[in-house]
Amino acid sequence: MMAEHQIKHTETSGHNRRQFLNRFWAFLGLGALAEFGWLGMSFLNSRKERNQPAITESIVTAGTVEQFTPATVTAIPQGQFYLACLADGSFLSGSIRHLNRETGTVVIGDKDAESKV
Numbered sequence: 001m002m003a004e005h006q007i008k009h010t011e012t013s014g015h016n017r018r019q020f021l022n023r024f025w026a027f028l029g030l031g032a033l034a035e036f037g038w039l040g041m042s043f044l045n046s047r048k049e050r051n052q053p054a055i056t057e058s059i060v061t062a063g064t065v066e067q068f069t070p071a072t073v074t075a076i077p078q079g080q081f082y083l084a085c086l087a088d089g090s091f092l093s094g095s096i097r098h099l100n101r102e103t104g105t106v107v108i109g110d111k112d113a114e115s116k117v
Helices: 002-051
Strands: 072-076 081-085 091-100 105-108 114-116
Touching: none
Parallel strands: none
Antiparallel strands: 072 081, 081 091, 091 105, 105 114
C-alpha cells in the first residue's frame, strides 16, 4: 500500500512539473514575441520620422551688415550655411555640406574646398 502511494505521488509530481515547465516556456515565448513586435513597430515608426521633410522656412539672424568685413567668409552654424562678404560689399550665401566641430572646419560645395571658421 505504501509503494502505490509513493508511485502515485511521483506521477502527479512529474505531471505538475511538466505542466509548470510548459507554462513557463509558453510565457517566455509570448514575451519574446511581444519584444519582436515592439522592435518591428519601433523600426517602422523611425522610418516615418526620417521620411518627413525638414522644416525649410526659418529665419536665422546672421548679424548686421557692418559686422562683416569685405572679402571674408563667415560660417553660420545655426542655419547651416556660410555667408561670403565680397570685396565690393555684396553678399553671397551657400549651404554647408559638412561642419566638423572638433577642428573648426567647414566643407562647402566641393569635397576639397575647406575654409577655417
